[in-house]
Amino acid sequence: MSINYYEPKVNIIPWALILFFQINNLESKFFINVVRTLISIYVVYKYAMMTRKIEGETKKRVQWFFIGIIFAIIGMFVNLIGGFLSSIIIEIIALLVIDIGTIALLKGFLIK
DSSP: OOOOOOOOOOOOSOHHHHHHHTOOSHHHHHHHHHHHHHHHHHHHHHHHHHHHHOOTHHHHHHHHHHHHHHHHHHHHHHHHHHHHHTOHHHHHHHHHHHHHHHHHHHHHHHOO
């Protein structure tokens, strides 16, 4: 005589991860990109306030950071539009603009 043993299966994936990875609708992606853009605009505002208070070589560095962040924000905004319109060409252009912003940020780090 055998005893049937029932082993309960526990779902070990937390619900937060399930909800996080199921962002497939357009409204959620739009909201996430808008929040990301607003945070970046706040960073640009803070950089602008810092630039007023400093002088010399540090001012040049902060200006290059400012230029890089501006390009990154423009790239994120264009990427948002490209995703909204489902246009891969616009998204590629946005990635190029973000890369230009990254190069400007790097130049700000390398100024001596």
